[in-house]
Amino acid sequence: MNTFTEKQLNIINAAIELIAEKGIQQMTIKNLSKKIGTVDGAIYRHFDSKIEILLGILKLFRQNKDGTLQSLIAQESSSLQKLEGLLTGRFRKFSANPAIAAVIFSEEIFQNEKSLADEVFKIMQDSQNTIETIILKGQSENQIRNDISADQLALLITGALRLIVTKWRLTEFSFDLQTEGQKLWKSIYKIVTN
Amino acid sequence: MNTFTEKQLNIINAAIELIAEKGIQQMTIKNLSKKIGTVDGAIYRHFDSKIEILLGILKLFRQNKDGTLQSLIAQESSSLQKLEGLLTGRFRKFSANPAIAAVIFSEEIFQNEKSLADEVFKIMQDSQNTIETIILKGQSENQIRNDISADQLALLITGALRLIVTKWRLTEFSFDLQTEGQKLWKSIYKIVTN
DNA sequence: CCGTTGTAAGTGAACGTTCACTCACATTAT
DNA sequence: ATAATGTGAGTGAACGTTCACTTACAACGG
Numbered sequence: 001m002n003t004f005t006e007k008q009l010n011i012i013n014a015a016i017e018l019i020a021e022k023g024i025q026q027m028t029i030k031n032l033s034k035k036i037g038t039v040d041g042a043i044y045r046h047f048d049s050k051i052e053i054l055l056g057i058l059k060l061f062r063q064n065k066d067g068t069l070q071s072l073i074a075q076e077s078s079s080l081q082k083l084e085g086l087l088t089g090r091f092r093k094f095s096a097n098p099a100i101a102a103v104i105f106s107e108e109i110f111q112n113e114k115s116l117a118d119e120v121f122k123i124m125q126d127s128q129n130t131i132e133t134i135i136l137k138g139q140s141e142n143q144i145r146n147d148i149s150a151d152q153l154a155l156l157i158t159g160a161l162r163l164i165v166t167k168w169r170l171t172e173f174s175f176d177l178q179t180e181g182q183k184l185w186k187s188i189y190k191i192v193t194n
Numbered sequence: 195m196n197t198f199t200e201k202q203l204n205i206i207n208a209a210i211e212l213i214a215e216k217g218i219q220q221m222t223i224k225n226l227s228k229k230i231g232t233v234d235g236a237i238y239r240h241f242d243s244k245i246e247i248l249l250g251i252l253k254l255f256r257q258n259k260d261g262t263l264q265s266l267i268a269q270e271s272s273s274l275q276k277l278e279g280l281l282t283g284r285f286r287k288f289s290a291n292p293a294i295a296a297v298i299f300s301e302e303i304f305q306n307e308k309s310l311a312d313e314v315f316k317i318m319q320d321s322q323n324t325i326e327t328i329i330l331k332g333q334s335e336n337q338i339r340n341d342i343s344a345d346q347l348a349l350l351i352t353g354a355l356r357l358i359v360t361k362w363r364l365t366e367f368s369f370d371l372q373t374e375g376q377k378l379w380k381s382i383y384k385i386v387t388n
Numbered sequence: 389c390c391g392t393t394g395t396a397a398g399t400g401a402a403c404g405t406t407c408a409c410t411c412a413c414a415t416t417a418t
Numbered sequence: 419a420t421a422a423t424g425t426g427a428g429t430g431a432a433c434g435t436t437c438a439c440t441t442a443c444a445a446c447g448g
Contacts, residue, residue, distance in 0.1 A: 007423090023302070023305045023306070024302060024305075025302075025303075025305055025306050028406085028407065028408080029407075029408060029409080030406090030407080030408090038424070038425085039424070039425055039426060040407095040408085040409085040425095040426085041409085041410080041411085041424075041425060041426065041427090042423070042424050042425070043409095044408095044409070044410080045422080045423055045424075046423090049408080049409080050407095050408065050409090102302075105302075106302040107360065107364055108217070108218060108219075108296075108299075108300040108302055108303055109219075109302055109303065111217045111218075111219060112217070112219050112220075117364070121364055121365075124361075147384055148381045148384055148385070149381075152377065152378070152381040153381075155354050155357060155358065155378070156350050156353070156354045156381070156385075158353075158357060159350070159352075159353030159354035159355070159356060159357035159358075160349050160350045160353035160354070161353070162353060162356070162357060163349060163352060163353035163356060164349065164353075166301065167318075170301055170311070170315055171315075183346065184346070184349070187342045187343075187346040187347075187350070188350075190341055190342055191342070191350075191385050194388070201397090222432080222433065222434080223433080223434060223435080224432090224433080224434090232397095232398065232399085233398065233399050233400065234399095234400085234434085234435085235398075235399060235400070235401095235435085235436080235437085236397070236398050236399075238434095238435070238436080239396075239397055239398075240397090243434080243435080244433095244434065244435090
């Protein structure tokens with residue numbers, strides 16, 4: 001089912017590590033090849049361009065997210081439980097994999113490459129839509145307040161999530177992300193249940 | 195009181211326009227000089243480096259923000275009114291000046307230049323602190339709910355603000371920012387007053 | 389007035405560096 | 419032996435920055 005070869009996965013994972021360690025700006029073909037213990041030219045045996053590698057990271061992330069999402073929605077739990085599961089899951093993932101956040105939350109950097117910009121934007125929108133869907137269900141079941149629209153609530157939640165993760169990265173992981181995630185969930189719980 | 199010469203202001207404003215139009219990535223000295231109708235070398239008669247120009251943009255924004263903030267806090271209005279004023283003010287400013295948002299919300303891009311990264315981070319933190327202060331006052335006056343901490347509320351507000359503006363820019367200003375700002379304020383009002 | 393000198397700004401070629409990407413050749417695996 | 423992959427020098431473009439030179443204009447001494 002995976003469209004990537006073993007070597008391609010090697011490269012993508014090395015790229016993820018590199019971004020996590022040095023930031024997107026240092027994710028050059030030269031640095032990437034050094035990390036793998038090869039040479040820049042060799043990379044092009046496995047990818048046509050650098051953009052393909054970055055798209056690979058996003059694709060991997062999507063596949064991954066889709067999987068956890070399916071199992072989450074399939075669960076027979078309340079909307080609130082689903083929402084909590086989704087949020088803590090996101091924080092767990094970013095905590096374990098800072099590079100994902102660095103790629104996903106860096107829309108600016110991909111602005112000149114439409115394929116990348118589109119993909120990143122789609123992921124952002126997707127994430128918000130998922131939350132909105134759960135909230136809508138919770139509202140129809142009267143578990144979540146109805147006086148604020150689902151998209152506004154989703155916006156607030158997504159925004160806070162992004163801001164926490166961004167600050168975490170910019171301060172070089174100076175606090176425990178999952179702890180902050182728990183705090184955020186408590187606040188959101190109070191808000192959505194009114 | 196202004197530390198910039200007329201020519202420097204010309205350059206800074208051209209840089210702001212350039213960023214608004216083409217994004218930060220196209221803000222090169224060559225493009226900037228073209229925009230002013232001069233030549234790259236000439237820029238260096240007025241600024242020591244490109245970073246100084248970007249810092250200039252941030253400084254200008256800070257001066258501007260500080261001004262409106264003083265008058266806002268000085269007002270004899272309730273905390274809720276102040277909060278509304280601050281939010282609508284921010285949306286108005288970004289609406290009128292998209293480049294400000296492009297610079298302020300692009301922490302990633304300045305990661306390799308510490309002076310810039312620090313300044314951008316400071317502005318982000320500042321903004322959040324201001325909101326937090328107003329909320330704290332509102333809480334002590336029982337205008338704002340006390341069961342959620344001020345910093346959590348400030349986080350949610352700042353996050354949503356940033357997310358809206360980011361989406362607005364990424365979709366090439368496809369919706370009316372101030373309208374969305376009004377919507378957001380209505381939601382926040384309901385949340386903070388419970 | 390006139391000619392000399394000073395000064396701020398513009399001009400555009402050039403420099404050093406970085407980067408993504410290519411290519412001819414070598415090595416390895418099947 | 420053939421195909422796949424590694425190697426590393428090479429290419430051209432982009433970028434920030436520098437530099438020698440020019441231009442416009444003001445200041446000033448005779």
